[in-house]
Amino acid sequence: MAAPAIAITDPDDKRVAPFRAIREKDLVGRQGLFIAEGTVVLRVLAEADAARFEADRILVLENRLAGIAGILESYPEDVPVFTCNAAVMNAIAGFDMHRGVLALGRIAGRPMAEELIAALPEDALVVVCIGLSNHDNAGAIFRNATALGADAVLLDETSCDPLYRKALRVSVGSVLKMPWTRNGKGPEILSALARAGFDVVALSPAGGEAVHHLVPGRRVALVLGTEGEGLPVDIMEAFRTVRIPQAPGLDSLNVGNAAAIALYQLALAKGRIG
Amino acid sequence: MAAPAIAITDPDDKRVAPFRAIREKDLVGRQGLFIAEGTVVLRVLAEADAARFEADRILVLENRLAGIAGILESYPEDVPVFTCNAAVMNAIAGFDMHRGVLALGRIAGRPMAEELIAALPEDALVVVCIGLSNHDNAGAIFRNATALGADAVLLDETSCDPLYRKALRVSVGSVLKMPWTRNGKGPEILSALARAGFDVVALSPAGGEAVHHLVPGRRVALVLGTEGEGLPVDIMEAFRTVRIPQAPGLDSLNVGNAAAIALYQLALAKGRIG
Numbered sequence A, B: 001m002a003a004p005a006i007a008i009t010d011p012d013d014k015r016v017a018p019f020r021a022i023r024e025k026d027l028v029g030r031q032g033l034f035i036a037e038g039t040v041v042l043r044v045l046a047e048a049d050a051a052r053f054e055a056d057r058i059l060v061l062e063n064r065l066a067g068i069a070g071i072l073e074s075y076p077e078d079v080p081v082f083t084c085n086a087a088v089m090n091a092i093a094g095f096d097m098h099r100g101v102l103a104l105g106r107i108a109g110r111p112m113a114e115e116l117i118a119a120l121p122e123d124a125l126v127v128v129c130i131g132l133s134n135h136d137n138a139g140a141i142f143r144n145a146t147a148l149g150a151d152a153v154l155l156d157e158t159s160c161d162p163l164y165r166k167a168l169r170v171s172v173g174s175v176l177k178m179p180w181t182r183n184g185k186g187p188e189i190l191s192a193l194a195r196a197g198f199d200v201v202a203l204s205p206a207g208g209e210a211v212h213h214l215v216p217g218r219r220v221a222l223v224l225g226t227e228g229e230g231l232p233v234d235i236m237e238a239f240r241t242v243r244i245p246q247a248p249g250l251d252s253l254n255v256g257n258a259a260a261i262a263l264y265q266l267a268l269a270k271g272r273i274g
Helices: A014-019 A025-029 A039-047 A066-073 A086-093 A113-118 A135-147 A165-170 A186-195 A233-238 A255-269 B014-019 B025-029 B038-047 B066-073 B086-093 B113-118 B135-147 B165-170 B186-195 B233-238 B255-269
Strands: A033-037 A053-061 A081-084 A101-107 A124-129 A152-155 A180-182 A199-203 A219-224 A240-243 B033-037 B053-061 B081-084 B101-107 B124-129 B152-155 B180-182 B199-203 B219-224 B240-243
Touching (some): A014 A053, A014 A081, A014 A086, A014 A101, A033 A039, A033 A165, A039 A053, A053 A066, A053 A086, A081 A086, A113 A152, A113 A180, A113 A186, A124 A255, A135 A165, A135 A255, A186 A219, A186 A233, A199 A255, A219 A255, A255 B135, A255 B255, B014 B081, B014 B086, B014 B101, B033 B038, B033 B165, B038 B053, B038 B066, B038 B101, B053 B086, B081 B086, B124 B186, B135 B152, B135 B165, B186 B199, B186 B233, B199 B255
Parallel strands (some): A053 A081, A124 A152, A124 A219, A199 A219, A199 A240, B053 B081, B124 B152, B199 B219
Antiparallel strands (some): A053 A101, B033 B101, B053 B101
């Protein structure tokens, strides 16, 4: 049960300082902290594995308090809940940036890619992102991976942070549920997966094989590249490549939607959904 | 070949007034006009069917002019091209809202749903949106429908406008290529499609049949509902329903990604892609 809400009347109150100017993502990202926005993500954060993510404090518009009482009850009492009116909230977080419900989360533990790979089940489907740059796409990929039953997402060190406010919101909180890492270089992650018995499959509009012709093994890693540019040539040459068949001469799918289709097809072929 | 660019130094210059405050979408939407943003959409607008969409005028940052000279050349000479520096552009269109390249487009013709249905090929795959409310999803659905070879998108009168700046950008301009309508009530559109020999298939997480078990006929209409709420009960009861199989107990897919998967599966089953 969370503690009773504490009223905040001064936007400069130090207790809500971490919610200041949440548009400036780096302020938060650098310190192992993140912003959870909206009731959906607030609910997921309450249920997150405490070894990975913890809530630090919560800030809620006063007229939203009653409606989310049930979610707040699921937080421990040492997580303070602050509340304020709309004018103070806008002064703290920036107009229209908060959805009336904000939590500050803390990363409690960050596994390395090798550790995460070592913990994967014998039958496994994972997503690898190399140079993914767009937070909306990161959020969409986590949501798709979760809905289609993937076991983990491995982002290379150059990919964007899925804990960034917008990515977390687009993921409907699945970034706090799905096992994932964001470290290491792309080729090293793929080599580690290959050593662990994964079929590494690179997705590209130029892929050699239509994804529905692939007969996946017990362990499959689907590799996604940078928006626009796609995967580097060395990775395309080193691993099996697949494509989503498309109407000729037309623009290719966005990476998030391409991931949805490829994961669906692989999960279906592996008998994980159906 | 477009006319030589005309320099604009005053943000209040009447010739660029339609680009003022493009964040205020209704200003433009009401008059049969729309804003095309960025080089990708500018290129598609140049190639659009003049019976459907025409360019009215173009506004380009002076430092972008050389880079898009090839695209500007493909516009007729009676489409004026204006150019200005970044300070003037920001004062006109709003900071960071323009990507340095804006065009004002005009709707030249709007077919009714019945007309569009009458013009569809014997073998057809169409998407119907009922109460779609989010511009990002509208754009994604058009992009997916185009990439996966659908013939048309029919939006009901309550769905959002795919010509809104953000939707058009997310669609990578495919809203200007794909045949579509946005009029009529959902049940009337579906009845008209059924009369025209379409298998009407409603997509929902609660759908009766997994989409990969569907054996599609020659003419198929995939029906998508409102974000969150989904399709109304009367439509779910009146038509065949399909679902995308998902991992149990998890959040459902976003409508744009669900559309990608369902269209992929239907296009594959119909032999349209592969």
